[in-house]
Amino acid sequence: MSQAMLSVRNLITEFETDEGRVRAVDNISFEVNAGETLGIVGESGCGKSVTAQSIMRLLPQPMGQIVGGEILFQGRDLVSLSVAEMQKVRGARIGMVFQEPMTALNPVHTIGRQLTEVLLIHKPITKDQAIREAIVMLDKVGIPSPDIRMTEYPHQLSGGMRQRVVIAMALACQPSLLIADEPTTALDVTIQAQILELIKELQTHMGMAVMLITHDLGVIAETCSSVVVMYAGKVAEKGSVYDVFDRPTHPYTRGLLESIPRLDTPPKSKLTIIPGMVPGLLDLPQGCRFENRCRYRKDSCTVASPPIETVEPGHEVSCYEWRDLKANESKIDVVTGGGDSITFKMSAVA
Amino acid sequence: MSVIPLDTSSVSPLLQVRDLKMHFPVKEGVFMRTGKFNKAVDGVSINIMPGETLGLVGESGCGKSTLGRCIARLYQPTSGTVEFGGTDISRLGRRALMPFRRDIQMIFQDPMESLNSRHTVGQILEEPFIVQNIGDKQFRQTRVKELLNVVGLPARSVTRYPFEFSGGQRQRIGIARSIALNPKLIICDEPVSALDVSIQSQILNLLIELQKEFNLSYLFIAHDLAVVKHISDRIAIMYLGKIVETGDGESIYRTARHPYTQSLISAIPVPDPHHKSHRQVLVGDVPSPINPPSGCAFHTRCPKVMDVCRTVTPVLSDDRQPVSCHLYPS
Ligand SMILES: Nc1ncnc2c1ncn2[C@@H]1O[C@H](COP(=O)(O)OP(=O)(O)OP(=O)(O)O)[C@@H](O)[C@H]1O
Ligand SMILES: Nc1ncnc2c1ncn2[C@@H]1O[C@H](COP(=O)(O)OP(=O)(O)OP(=O)(O)O)[C@@H](O)[C@H]1O
Ligand code: SF4
Ligand code: SF4
Ligand SMILES: [Mg+2]
Ligand SMILES: [Mg+2]
Numbered sequence: 001m002s003q004a005m006l007s008v009r010n011l012i013t014e015f016e017t018d019e020g021r022v023r024a025v026d027n028i029s030f031e032v033n034a035g036e037t038l039g040i041v042g043e044s045g046c047g048k049s050v051t052a053q054s055i056m057r058l059l060p061q062p063m064g065q066i067v068g069g070e071i072l073f074q075g076r077d078l079v080s081l082s083v084a085e086m087q088k089v090r091g092a093r094i095g096m097v098f099q100e101p102m103t104a105l106n107p108v109h110t111i112g113r114q115l116t117e118v119l120l121i122h123k124p125i126t127k128d129q130a131i132r133e134a135i136v137m138l139d140k141v142g143i144p145s146p147d148i149r150m151t152e153y154p155h156q157l158s159g160g161m162r163q164r165v166v167i168a169m170a171l172a173c174q175p176s177l178l179i180a181d182e183p184t185t186a187l188d189v190t191i192q193a194q195i196l197e198l199i200k201e202l203q204t205h206m207g208m209a210v211m212l213i214t215h216d217l218g219v220i221a222e223t224c225s226s227v228v229v230m231y232a233g234k235v236a237e238k239g240s241v242y243d244v245f246d247r248p249t250h251p252y253t254r255g256l257l258e259s260i261p262r263l264d265t266p267p268k269s270k271l272t273i274i275p276g277m278v279p280g281l282l283d284l285p286q287g288c289r290f291e292n293r294c295r296y297r298k299d300s301c302t303v304a305s306p307p308i309e310t311v312e313p314g315h316e317v318s319c320y321e322w323r324d325l326k327a328n329e330s331k332i333d334v335v336t337g338g339g340d341s342i343t344f345k346m347s348a349v350a
Numbered sequence: 351m352s353v354i355p356l357d358t359s360s361v362s363p364l365l366q367v368r369d370l371k372m373h374f375p376v377k378e379g380v381f382m383r384t385g386k387f388n389k390a391v392d393g394v395s396i397n398i399m400p401g402e403t404l405g406l407v408g409e410s411g412c413g414k415s416t417l418g419r420c421i422a423r424l425y426q427p428t429s430g431t432v433e434f435g436g437t438d439i440s441r442l443g444r445r446a447l448m449p450f451r452r453d454i455q456m457i458f459q460d461p462m463e464s465l466n467s468r469h470t471v472g473q474i475l476e477e478p479f480i481v482q483n484i485g486d487k488q489f490r491q492t493r494v495k496e497l498l499n500v501v502g503l504p505a506r507s508v509t510r511y512p513f514e515f516s517g518g519q520r521q522r523i524g525i526a527r528s529i530a531l532n533p534k535l536i537i538c539d540e541p542v543s544a545l546d547v548s549i550q551s552q553i554l555n556l557l558i559e560l561q562k563e564f565n566l567s568y569l570f571i572a573h574d575l576a577v578v579k580h581i582s583d584r585i586a587i588m589y590l591g592k593i594v595e596t597g598d599g600e601s602i603y604r605t606a607r608h609p610y611t612q613s614l615i616s617a618i619p620v621p622d623p624h625h626k627s628h629r630q631v632l633v634g635d636v637p638s639p640i641n642p643p644s645g646c647a648f649h650t651r652c653p654k655v656m657d658v659c660r661t662v663t664p665v666l667s668d669d670r671q672p673v674s675c676h677l678y679p680s
Contacts, residue, residue, distance in 0.1 A: 043546045044517075142633070158636065159410065188409035188573060190632050193617035197631050215547060218619025222627055241623040259551035260621060261580035267599055268558050268581065271551035277516050 003075055004031040005177055005209035006055070012068035013047075013054045022281040024050040026233040027069070029308075032177070035203065037210040039220035039241075041256075042230035043278050048213045049099060051230075052179050055211075056096055057086045073177065092122040095170030097180040099213075101162040104169065105154040111138075111165055112150030115172060122173045137168040140202070142194055160191040167195065174206055181213045196223055217260060221245055226314075229253050232278055232289040235308060239315035249317045249325050251294045288319070296321050362436075363397040364534055364567050365421065370394045370430035370440075372416050376640055388640050390416040391427070392591035395666075398535065401561065403568040405582030405599070407575055407614070409636060413591045414571045418537040421569065422456050423447055434535070452482055455533040459540035461524035465512040471498075471523055472508030478530045497526040501556060518549035522556070529560060535567045543572060554581055575618050579603055587611045590647040591639055597671035607673040609654050646676065 013025040025047040032038040040048050053059045054066050057078060071078040073094065078086065090096070098104045106114060115134035119125065125133070131150070138146035141164040154162055163183060170178060180199070184192035200223065203210055212224060220227050221241055228238040229250065237250040248254045255274035265271075276293040285291050287302035294301070301320055308318040311326060319325065372391040390413040398404045406414050420427040423439055432440040439450050458464045465474055475494040479485055485493065495505050501522040512520055521541060528536050538557065542550040558581060560566060572578050578585060579599040586596040587608065595608040606612045613630045620627065634651040637643050643650050649659040658676050666674040 043548060144634070160636070188636075189575070189617040189619075190409065190613055191636075192619075193629050194631050194633075196619075197629065216619060217547070217621040221621045221623045221625070222619045245621070245623050256547055257621070259548055261551070261554065261576045262621070263576050263579055263603055263618070265580060267579065267583070270558070271555055271580070273551045273555060274548040275552075277518065277549065 004072070005034045005036075005074060006032045006211065007072040008051070008055065008069070009072070010069040011051065011054060011066065011071065013050050013059065014065055014067050015060075016063045016065075019282055024064075024233055024281060025054065028228075028230070028233075028235045029069075030228050030235070030238060032209045032211055034176070034209050035207045036226070037203065037212055037224045039224035039227040040211065040213045040230060041215060041217060041220055041227060042236075043232075044215070045278065045281075046230040047233045048230060049181055052096070052181050052211070052213060055179060056090060056094065057081070058090075058096075088122075091118060091175075092173045093175050094177045094179065095173070095175035097163075097166050097170045097178070097183045099181045099185070101159070101166045101186075102154065104166045105162065107154055110151055110153055111157070115150075115165070115169055118169050118172050134168075134172070137172050138165070141165070141168045141171075141198060143168075160187050160195075163187060164195065164198075167198070171202060175208060177209045177211070178203075179211045179213075182215070183212070184219065185214065185216070192219075199223070217245075217256065229256075232284065233281065234289060234305070235316075235318060236290065237315075237317045237319075239311075243312070243315035247311075247315070247326075249311055249315075249322050250290075250319050251296050251321075251325070252290050254325075255293075290319075296325065361399055363433075364400045364402075364435060365396075365398040365569075366431075366433040367394060367396045367417075367421065368431045368433070370417070370420060370432065371428045372413070372420050372425060373428045386640055389591050389642060390639055391420060392639075392642075393430070394588075394591075394593055396586055396593065396596070398567045398569060400534070400567055401565045402584070403561065403570050403582045405578035405585040406569060406571045406588060407573065407578050407585060408588030409573070411636070411639070412588045413639070414588055415539055417588070418456065418539050418569060418571055421535075422454050422537050423450065424456070448482070452478075452531040453534045454537070455528035455531070455535070456537045456539060457521075457524050457528050457541045459543050461517075461520040462512060465520065465523060465527075467512055470509055470511055471503075471515075474512070474523065475508075475527055475530060478527060482531060484531070493530070497530055500529070500560070501526040502552075516549075518545050518552060521545065521553055525553075525556065525560070529564065529566075532564065533566070535569070538568055538570045538572075540572050541570075542577060543574070550577070557581065575603075575614065587614065590637060590642055592647065592674065593666060594648070594675070595671070595673045596666075601671050605671070607671060607678060608648075608675050609652050609677070610648050613653070646674075 009029050011025055011028050014021055014023050042048055055071050066079055112134060116130040119130040119133055135146045138149060143149050143161060143164055184195050224241055226240050227244050229236045231252050237244060237253045248257055258272040259274060261271060274293050279285060287304055288306050291297050291301050306318050306320045308316050311317050311322060370391055371393055373387040373389050376386040376388050394417055408414055419425045421432055427440050431438045434450055472494055475497055476490045479490045494508060498505055498507055503522050542553050570581055582599050584596060584598050585602045586593050589610050595611045603615060606615050613632050616628055616630045632651045637650055645661045646659040646664050649655045654677060656676060664674045664676050666672045667678055667680045
């Protein structure tokens with residue numbers, strides 16, 4: 001039986017806040033195999049970064065806690081590892097690229113020192129060897145004149161170069177799993193293309209598994225083999241990119257795919273919208289979390305949270321109405337601008 | 351839905367920018383002048399017609415916001431002219447600018463930064479009228495309610511503070527404030543970049559509706575080309591302080607001429623897993639506007655660079671889809 005590189009099972013993560021306990025990640029499960037890229041997509045605040053922090057055991061302390069589930073990495077449960085054991089896994093076997101590159105870099109140390117430190121902690125090599133390896137790594141991530149850059153400080157680099165340094169650090173020890181949290185969101189599309197290409201290339205060479213967090217559906221479609229769509233702390237839908245992009249079943253996934261402007265939509269045409277907004281973690285509805293924005297909602301949706309069910313092998317969805325929706329999937333109805341009617345009536349400005 | 355083509359022959363442009371330059375002096379340390387300049391905007395000419403949207407695209411730091419701020423006269427440009435409705439406003443003083451401050455408004459990426467957090471939404475929306483000395487208290491309050499209605503916010507929002515709203519709702523407040531005085535031109539500086547996909551479309555629809563209703567002109571700055579193409583009539587591509595290509599959205603997308611535009615378009619991730627990307631990955635680093643490369647500023651990264659590009663600066667051609675590149679001799 002082939003074993004997944006990473007298998008997250010029924011993960012629940014909570015935060016202690018001034019206004020009470022909130023459940024940021026509520027019973028989510030997914031797997032990533034070696035050589036595969038899994039995308040995680042969803043609205044801001046839906047729990048993508050908290051999921052990554054849970055896997056890395058880097059939740060803000062003491063507020064954040066994993067209160068349920070397992071995180072199996074190469075078959076070993078990371079949740080039960082001691083702090084020291086986890087330290088070894090982190091960096092050496094799991095590399096992480098954070099949403100904001102500056103948080104991962106120390107402003108008072110040179111790029112070279114930070115890179116060689118990572119290598120020295122996790123590899124039995126000499127300082128000279130580490131320096132040579134660091135230069136090779138910087139070169140691989142496309143940083144020109146890497147030997148000069150080694151002596152520079154983070155603030156001397158552009159945003160795109162900093163992000164590439166962070167990626168170099170995450171990849172330095174040739175991890176089996178790379179977790180990248182919005183690695184290209186702050187970058188220009190041309191630089192983004194460069195970095196995504198690089199991750200792909202290194203993945204093919206090293207057989208690394210990648211978990212890529214992004215809100216860009218284009219990036220998911222181009223780089224991932226499978227995708228998890230999250231909504232308000234839960235998995236709404238997951239499957240291969242073909243399942244999710246060709247046969248989106250959850251109303252939220254459908255709404256997302258319909259609402260993005262595409263290069264071939266007629267200019268200034270009305271875009272489909274998802275009316276309203278995500279509920280806050282402190283006032284989550286009792287039933288389906290998408291209920292207040294869903295155009296397929298029935299009264300029965302508001303009673304309890306829908307279970308996750310299998311639509312077809314590997315394609316799962318959490319919605320009571322999925323059978324009806326699936327039956328109608330060939331004619332996804334385009335509701336434009338529903339629930340957001342605007343009346344123009346204004347008095348003249350004197 | 352059909353798009354009515356703008357008849358450019360009979361109408362004169364609302365905005366005409368000619369050879370605009372904004373050079374910031376580069377300082378090192380405290381008070382120290384180096385004599386160097388950051389040529390953030392370096393000779394830009396653009397037109398915007400009444401009711402038209404000009405999209406402005408280009409990578410971070412290429413001068414998009416600076417150009418927008420010069421037009422809105424938040425900056426006094428170093429040289430060049432900004433003709434608005436026939437008057438050059440580029441050198442006007444505070445008093446003479448007053449009426450133009452009504453006509454030209456700005457919307458920003460992060461409305462939180464531009465909205466005074468200690469003021470209620472009511473106070474924020476009333477302020478433009480007070481500054482311009484328009485109407486009495488009662489008129490202003492009626493108008494504030496109308497504005498909230500226009501941007502789709504409940505009337506009770508007047509007593510609430512910006513932090514009590516979501517990002518998308520705050521952007522609506524920013525939009526409401528920008529249209530308060532019936533402006534003619536709105537500079538939209540990355541108005542949806544910070545918003546979730548599902549909220550972006552709400553705001554884009556709103557901007558398009560407002561434009562139709564009030565015949566607004568937009569300068570729409572963004573880095574997402576799909577968004578820009580959706581909302582714009584024409585698109586201008588900017589690179590290191592200069593416009594390198596302009597044209598209608600469809601032509602820019604289908605028949606891009608400038609190598610930078612071509613790589614930009616090829617780099618846009620397409621939300622369709624069946625799409626085979628033909629990405630042209632650029633190599634070489636983004637040059638700095640303080641030490642711009644000689645000749646064509648793109649020559650350090652251009653896949654089609656020729657010898658002439660390193661020494662001779664190309665100029666924008668004078669045809670249907672103006673481009674500034676030696677591959678297209680005029
Ligand atoms: N330290 C914390 N204390 C309390 N709540 C937190 C903390 N960190 C995160 N949360 C909450 O957990 C939820 C999920 O946050 P998370 O950062 O995972 O969102 P995200 O999906 O990564 O969003 P984005 O796309 O904006 O990065 C949010 O509602 C957030 O408010
Ligand atoms: N007030 C200022 N003083 C000095 N330099 C400035 C000022 N504003 C902008 N610049 C510089 O001018 C150049 C262009 O900046 P600008 O903000 O216009 O870029 P942009 O295209 O809007 O980038 P982004 O996409 O990141 O918003 C940059 O090098 C910037 O550092
Ligand atoms: S369970 Fe009901 S409310 Fe939730 S997504 Fe499905 S149809 Fe909509
Ligand atoms: S002028 Fe030369 S370097 Fe510049 S874009 Fe054209 S071909 Fe490339
Ligand atoms: Mg996040
Ligand atoms: Mg800007």
